Amino acid sequence: xxxxxxxxxxxxxxxxxxxxxxxxxxxxxxxxxxxxxxxxxxxxxxxxxxxxxxxxxxxxxxxxxxxxxxxxxxxxxxxxxxxxxxxxxxxxxxxxxxxxxxxxxxxxxxxxxxxxxxxxxxxxxxxxxxxxxxxxxxxxxxxxxxxxxxxxxx
Numbered sequence: 175x176x177x178x179x180x181x182x183x184x185x186x187x188x189x190x191x192x193x194x195x196x197x198x199x200x201x202x203x204x205x206x207x208x209x210x211x212x213x214x215x216x217x218x219x220x221x222x223x224x225x226x227x228x229x230x231x232x233x234x235x236x237x238x239x240x241x242x243x244x245x246x247x248x249x250x251x252x253x254x255x256x257x258x259x260x261x262x263x264x265x266x267x268x269x270x271x272x273x274x275x276x277x278x279x280x281x282x283x284x285x286x287x288x289x290x291x292x293x294x295x296x297x298x299x300x301x302x303x304x305x306x307x308x309x310x311x312x313x314x315x316x317x318x319x320x321x322x323x324x325x326x327x328x
Contacts, residue, residue: 178236178265180272183226188216190235191226191253198255202292203318212240212253223280226253227272229265237265241273241285248284249277254296267299274303278327285325290318297321 181187192213199205212219220226224242228235237256243249251273256266277285287300288310305323 178229178231178268180268181228181230183220187228187235190228191238194238194255194257195253206316208315225276227269229269236260237269239269239273241277247281248286249282250286261295270299271303283327287323288314288316288319289321289323291321
């Protein structure tokens with residue numbers, strides 16, 4: 175992907191975010207009420223400080239990821255999804271890193287990720303950027319979560 179561009183959320187990419195997220199989740203799991211809550215409130219989340227990034231090449235969205243504030247200094251990185259036709263080209267890693275940087279630039283001292291242990295490529299990305307596994311805190315409502323990661327600013 176030589177011409178891949180990483181761009182911030184624009185309303186015209188909203189459906190790509192929903193499509194990629196839904197496809198990624200339903201490939202392995204079932205959509206849950208909290209997923210629909212995010213999809214239905216994207217504009218509100220963005221207005222409240224969240225940001226979604228997209229990897230795009232020649233007008234095609236390959237990957238997406240979201241960073242959203244949970245408290246003043248704790249953010250969640252979520253909804254990392256790559257079009258399966260383009261997995262392994264670095265798009266997922268690029269949007270993940272953009273989200274991480276965005277959260278840190280906006281005051282995050284701690285980043286959290288909820289995930290599942292079967293998602294090996296995603297787990298590799300988390301570890302690559304310095305996240306470490308912590309016990310699942312169960313403050314979420316996702317049935318699919320069996321692993322949690324954290325990154326703390328040093």
